[in-house]
Amino acid sequence: MTDARAVWGAERSLLGLVQHASANGFEATIACPIDSPLRGYSRRTGLEIRFLDVSLQQHPAQSRGGLRATGLRQIAAEAAATARASRTVRGWTRDFDYIVSFETWRNLEVALGCLGTRARAVLDMHDVFAGKLGRVLNRFAGWISYSAVAPSRFTLEKTGLVGRKSSVVPRGTSLPVPIADRRSSDSEHPIRAAILGEVRSYKRVDLFCSVIREVNARGTRMLGLVIGDVHEDNVGMRVRSQIEASGGELLHIERVDNVFEILADVDYVVNASDEEAFGRTLIEGLAAGAVPVSFSGTGPAEIIERAGIGAILNSNDHIELAIKFAQLVSNQAERQRATLEGYSIADRHFGWPNVATSYYRAVERLPS
Missing domain, CATH: 3.40.50.2000 (Glycogen Phosphorylase B;)
Structure with missing residues (x-):
């Protein structure tokens, strides 16, 4: 599940993971907005990926500069938005064994939505909340989820989720054909x-x-x-x-x-x-x-x-x-x-x- 509005390194890694799902015994679906650039990117690059249309409301705190700029009233609005979105996620749990949150703002919703269901919530921690409140939310979401995966120890330690449920797995990268002709460095060139x-x-x-x-x-x-x-x-x-x-x-x-x-x-x-x-x-x-x-x-x-x-x-x-x-x-x-x-x-x-x-x-x- 992702709200991705651009295709950068993390999103390309997500597409790569989905490409290699079947080889690892999984059938993978990307849940994202219907206008997500992930869809166009996958078509242009010839990737055969299944998509699930998702339309979840933007979190109130996102338009106010993030969690560190949030007051009590906004926290209440944030909690209500999270509860609504988690009910949407709960509706998917009968169709999936694992629901992976690939979006920091959706981690808590996915974790709450999977509670008490057959589906297991997995948090991909390629990005995390900052600040004291953010750290509390990171840890709470991790505590009630099934597992968490981060691309580096640096990120995992920022979440406070270091433990038996969390793993560090570097991101995979699609490499080109080896380049045979590289520019040679010499005194004539900087x-x-x-x-x-x-x-x-x-x-x-x-x-x-x-x-x-x-x-x-x-x-x-x-x-x-x-x-x-x-x-x-x-x-x-x-x-x-x-x-x-x-x-x-x-x-x-x-x-x-x-x-x-x-x-x-x-x-x-x-x-x-x-x-x-x-x-x-x-x-x-x-x-x-x-x-x-x-x-x-x-x-x-x-x-x-x-x-x-x-x-x-x-x-x-x-x-x-x-x-x-x-x-x-x-x-x-x-x-x-x-x-x-x-x-x-x-x-x-x-x-x-x-x-x-x-x-x-x-x-x-x-x-x-």
């Missing part, structure tokens, strides 16, 4: 580092831009690629101004038909977020032969830890990061290893169908 995804505050693209500019100021030629939509908000405007003032050190690419063609021309792929649950672009970059880079204590950092290749940085100061990045660039052995072994490493740790099998075993609470 080192290329890319950050991918929608430019939002939690992505910390502005920090990435500051680091690239500082690296160049210190004498290392580096081109930073910002790949994704830049919105006309404060963060977007700040990133735009950094790109325009960079003198050619930063390049914005709004849309890419084939992300792997771009990544084949990149030396480093960066995820600077300190909030993201996973960060599959690091895997896609590694598969294309780029060195993944992230920050300690985050979901994306766990990708690097699991893969055993890449760099984990532990500072938020752009000058200190620039120094560390310049040191990283001097390690040509890591770049060569990513070029030669990146695809096989990515496939071994994050390719389908192994990840799907682990996920479905976690849903059933079976040992891996």
Whole structure:
């Protein structure tokens, strides 16, 4: 069950899981609004997926800035909306053995709706509520559900759900055919580092831009690629101004038909977020032969830890990061290893169908 209004990494992982359901003894259906972009995306990509039309009212708190901006009156309205939606979910329980909530705002509804029925509620914790109230709701939903699956320890620990009912299973990634012809790095071309995804505050693209500019100021030629939509908000405007003032050190690419063609021309792929649950672009970059880079204590950092290749940085100061990045660039052995072994490493740790099998075993609470 998901309210997805866009198709990003988590949604692509959901589609991948559904694709591999039958191989793991499941028949999977995606419950989503009739106008969800998941439907169009699956048609365009030739996926044969069953959909169930769902039309649940938006939570009152969503239009008020989230739970942290909610007063007592709004909490009462939220409780009433949750009760109504849980009754809708209860109507599905006779048709399904498991109901997986792939939406933070629906976790409690799914868990309540399945109580006392044959269906088992499973929470996919790729995103979680923040704040004290959010943590209470996360834990309560997890307590009354059958199982919970998260893509990283980082996310699971944020929920407070670490325990026997919860599992960490990384997200699977559909990899391209191995890229045989990568751009070679030499003194004639600058080192290329890319950050991918929608430019939002939690992505910390502005920090990435500051680091690239500082690296160049210190004498290392580096081109930073910002790949994704830049919105006309404060963060977007700040990133735009950094790109325009960079003198050619930063390049914005709004849309890419084939992300792997771009990544084949990149030396480093960066995820600077300190909030993201996973960060599959690091895997896609590694598969294309780029060195993944992230920050300690985050979901994306766990990708690097699991893969055993890449760099984990532990500072938020752009000058200190620039120094560390310049040191990283001097390690040509890591770049060569990513070029030669990146695809096989990515496939071994994050390719389908192994990840799907682990996920479905976690849903059933079976040992891996």
